[in-house]
Structure formats: structure tokens, C-alpha cells
Amino acid sequence: MAKIGPSLMCADMGNLKDSVNRLDNGKVDFYHFDVMDGSFVPNFTMGPDMIKTLRPYSATPFDVHLMIQEPERYIDLFADAGADMISVHAEATIHLQRTLQSIRNRGLKAGVALNPSTPLNVLDYVWDTVDYVVLMTVNPGFAGQKFIPLTFDKIAQLKELITQKGLDIEIQVDGNISYDTIPKVLEKGADMLVCGTSSLFKKDKSLEQALVELHDFLN
Numbered sequence: 001m002a003k004i005g006p007s008l009m010c011a012d013m014g015n016l017k018d019s020v021n022r023l024d025n026g027k028v029d030f031y032h033f034d035v036m037d038g039s040f041v042p043n044f045t046m047g048p049d050m051i052k053t054l055r056p057y058s059a060t061p062f063d064v065h066l067m068i069q070e071p072e073r074y075i076d077l078f079a080d081a082g083a084d085m086i087s088v089h090a091e092a093t094i095h096l097q098r099t100l101q102s103i104r105n106r107g108l109k110a111g112v113a114l115n116p117s118t119p120l121n122v123l124d125y126v127w128d129t130v131d132y133v134v135l136m137t138v139n140p141g142f143a144g145q146k147f148i149p150l151t152f153d154k155i156a157q158l159k160e161l162i163t164q165k166g167l168d169i170e171i172q173v174d175g176n177i178s179y180d181t182i183p184k185v186l187e188k189g190a191d192m193l194v195c196g197t198s199s200l201f202k203k204d205k206s207l208e209q210a211l212v213e214l215h216d217f218l219n
């Protein structure tokens with residue numbers, strides 16, 4: 001069953017606690033926090049204090065996507081803030097295996113995030129230290145972008161590798177996950193959907209209505 005993960009960078013920043021409460025009432029599987037440093041990606045979003053602030057208001061898993069250079073510097077900071085799972089970009093850390101191990105050492109789930117053009121073979125020597133893989137289906141940094149079609153096959157190839165190796169690794173897809181792209185990413189093997197402006201945070205629909213429609217569409 002596909003997991004729904006609201007991308008909180010797309011939520012109403014002035015009413016985040018209210019949005020999280022309303023989303024919890026409508027049932028979601030994880031919250032996706034996009035952290036950006038203006039260097040790895042040309043944008044800034046939220047930091048550890050946002051996570052710390054929201055932590056007491058929800059028991060739903062907090063998934064922190066670090067779109068930052070040298071993420072190894074900040075694993076403890078985000079773990080202390082209340083993250084349950086942290087993904088780091090393979091392109092942003094020289095010592096990927098050590099960084100993933102440091103996430104696991106904090107008792108969190110460790111994820112590797114890959115930009116659309118990054119090949120899957122960067123995973124070759126970390127399969128035993130990964131709990132989930134984030135496949136960027138847009139170039140990271142902004143909401144509202146268009147899905148990159150070649151990533152469909154990348155999802156299928158990753159699913160094939162995971163199945164062949166008999167691994168318990170989830171595939172998270174992040175970027176323009178919409179009513180058009182959801183059927184295909186699921187067919188290719190995606191497990192976790194990062195839901196932003198393309199499926200959940202709509203100008204013309206309440207959060208409750210959009211979430212009910214998304215649940216109906218997935219069932």
C-alpha cells in the first residue's frame with residue numbers, strides 16, 4: 001500500500017501546526033521536511049527548529065530530506081530535533097557509508113537521495129546501510145516543477161535491484177507526484193509518495209478534501 005507523505009515546504013507556513021493536525025486527522029504515513037542550504041540547491045526552506053516546534057504535536061514519522069552540502073555535519077542536530085528518518089544526497093557527502101551509519105547510530109532510518117541524473121550504482125557499496133532510497137523525480141530545490149520522464153525507468157530499475165537482492169528497502173519518490181504520475185510510479189515500484197503542490201496542497205481545495213481524494217485515488 002503506497003504511503004502518503006505531505007511535503008511540508010508546500011504547506012501554509014503560517015499555520016503549520018494546524019496543517020499537521022488536520023493532516024493527522026485525515027491519516028498520513030509520514031511528514032517530509034525539505035531542508036535546503038542555498039548551496040546544494042539554489043533555495044532555502046526550513047531548519048531543525050521547525051522540526052523541533054512540530055515534534056510535540058504529531059506522532060507521525062518525521063522524514064527529513066537534507067538537500068545540503070556535507071550533511072554529515074548535521075545528523076545529530078536533526079536527530080535531536082526529532083527526526084525519525086533522514087535522507088542525505090549521495091552527491092553531497094564524500095563518505096556516504098559513514099554518514100548513513102551515523103544516522104543509524106542515532107536509531108533513525110537512513111536514506112540515500114539521488115538527483116535525477118545520478119546513476120543507481122552509487123548504491124553498490126551501501127545496500128546494507130540503507131533503509132530507503134529517495135529518487136528525485138524533479139531537480140531538487142523547488143515545488144511546482146515538471147516530472148522528469150526518464151526517472152520512471154529509474155524507479156523500475158531500482159525496484160528490480162532491491163527485489164533481486166532480497167532487500168527490505170523502500171523507494172520514495174519526490175517531485176511532481178500528481179494524479180498523472182502516481183499510477184505510473186506505483187506500477188514501477190514506488191512505495192512512499194512525497195505529496196506537495198501536485199497532489200495535496202492545492203489552491204482550489206481544502207486540505208481535508210484533497211487528502212480524502214488522494215486516499216480514494218490510491219485505494
Ligand code: DX5
Binds near residue numbers: 176
Ligand atoms: C523538490 C521538492 C518538491 C516538493 C513537492 O525539491 O522536494 O518535490 O517536495 O512539491 P511538488 O509536488 O510541487 O513537486
Ligand code: ZN
Binds near residue numbers: 032033034174
Ligand atoms: Zn524532498
